[in-house]
Amino acid sequence: MHFARSRRRLLLRSMLLVLLSPLLVAEAHEDGFEFTALDANGSKQKLTVGRGTVTIVAFWATWCAPCRTSELPGLNRLLQDYPSTRLRIHAVNNDGDHEFAVRFLNHPDVRFGEIENSVAYDPSYRAYREILGHDYAEVHPAAALFDKNGNQLRTFYGKHDWISPEFRSLLDAHI
Amino acid sequence: MATSRLRLDFSRRSRWTRLGFPAEQPDRCGRASILGVDNRRLPRLDVLPRRTPPYPVKRPHGYVSLAVIGFLTLAGLDTTGAKIDPRDVPPFEEVFRFEATASAPGRISIHWQVADGYYLYRNALRIEDPRGFTLRRLDLPPATAHSDEFFGKIEVYRGETIMSLEIDPVPGSLEAVFELHAQGCADIGLCYPPQRNTVRVRMGSGTRFSPPRREENLCRGSSSRVGGEQFQSKRDTAGRPRECRSAPPIARLWYARGWQDRRNGLTWPGS
Numbered sequence: 001m002h003f004a005r006s007r008r009r010l011l012l013r014s015m016l017l018v019l020l021s022p023l024l025v026a027e028a029h030e031d032g033f034e035f036t037a038l039d040a041n042g043s044k045q046k047l048t049v050g051r052g053t054v055t056i057v058a059f060w061a062t063w064c065a066p067c068r069t070s071e072l073p074g075l076n077r078l079l080q081d082y083p084s085t086r087l088r089i090h091a092v093n094n095d096g097d098h099e100f101a102v103r104f105l106n107h108p109d110v111r112f113g114e115i116e117n118s119v120a121y122d123p124s125y126r127a128y129r130e131i132l133g134h135d136y137a138e139v140h141p142a143a144a145l146f147d148k149n150g151n152q153l154r155t156f157y158g159k160h161d162w163i164s165p166e167f168r169s170l171l172d173a174h175i
Numbered sequence: 176m177a178t179s180r181l182r183l184d185f186s187r188r189s190r191w192t193r194l195g196f197p198a199e200q201p202d203r204c205g206r207a208s209i210l211g212v213d214n215r216r217l218p219r220l221d222v223l224p225r226r227t228p229p230y231p232v233k234r235p236h237g238y239v240s241l242a243v244i245g246f247l248t249l250a251g252l253d254t255t256g257a258k259i260d261p262r263d264v265p266p267f268e269e270v271f272r273f274e275a276t277a278s279a280p281g282r283i284s285i286h287w288q289v290a291d292g293y294y295l296y297r298n299a300l301r302i303e304d305p306r307g308f309t310l311r312r313l314d315l316p317p318a319t320a321h322s323d324e325f326f327g328k329i330e331v332y333r334g335e336t337i338m339s340l341e342i343d344p345v346p347g348s349l350e351a352v353f354e355l356h357a358q359g360c361a362d363i364g365l366c367y368p369p370q371r372n373t374v375r376v377r378m379g380s381g382t383r384f385s386p387p388r389r390e391e392n393l394c395r396g397s398s399s400r401v402g403g404e405q406f407q408s409k410r411d412t413a414g415r416p417r418e419c420r421s422a423p424p425i426a427r428l429w430y431a432r433g434w435q436d437r438r439n440g441l442t443w444p445g446s
Contacts, residue, residue: 063299063369064366065360066365066366096368096369132261135261136262138368139264139361139367140368157260157264157365158365159364159365
């Protein structure tokens, strides 16, 4: 009887260990990473993910209607609600002609707000594949959410409601 | 210890009392009597271990299990997760299939097949960099108005569409080469990058147009067929040239049976 109880306890403890092992592994990860993209002048810049700040890397393009009318405005609202010390957003543009994307953003009719300062350019899709993987179709909008240690929490394909209460509670849980 | 494991049970209803002491029913050891005494009339000896110990027991495992089940349930019901699984998003060339043929002298037809739930932008369809011919006119069929959630009313193509090119072949040229640009989106709210395909069409007089068959579209987006001759070309998406490879015959059989379409959840108009 005693043996049965201890065996059951051992079984439960091992089940708990298996369930919590991803968290333990996550704790053991490094605190973040960097990826390379271009700035408006076409120079390479390193963008930080994690390192103590929750990070969203969102990929968009000028030819992507949902990106222009839903994703970028939604991310801009997030930037307004969360200070940059708590949430970092990289809005990475994937237009093949990065100069065209710069001209697009500088057009007087285009007003995305504060998110325009977070725009980087990735015409070769290198950052896209580095972050979202090589295995799937490269579609837009697409984004990834990282915790403070640079661990990927979620990926989002298609338009996403960034200001929904569900997403905010997810964000608050990790900030 | 012995008393806890071996005890007389007078209170619990035994199998015998439930069955009303059947005469031919043997006991649990298969015997009807021990030493000449009918043991079916004796109180039952319960040799099983007691299920409830005589001391109070805390059961933390129950709460732990509940917590684990609750955690897993919440993880499963999390509504903030990705609505679209990237594994369910087929590549462009599987959704937007085309085939270019020299349908008549001085005319090239491009037959598009667009899967259900996807559409091509009319203003994104264009021909560039013609080699071996001069493009006289590009005829695009009337498009359907699409009420875009973001852009309002735009013109798109769904289902099957044939765009035709009126050309002046360069004398002595055996094939026409051009860049075909296209871009499309899905109704679920995602878009594919603009595609640029290098298309080669063998010039031939009197070649009849034949609509594409599924098994011929293995090299989708970059194949052309004239007079039974298959041409393959490079696919260049967002600056990433990729050689188009043909599949082995057994794979052609699978593709022909729509296996890949079923895998990607694609349906086609009229099928």
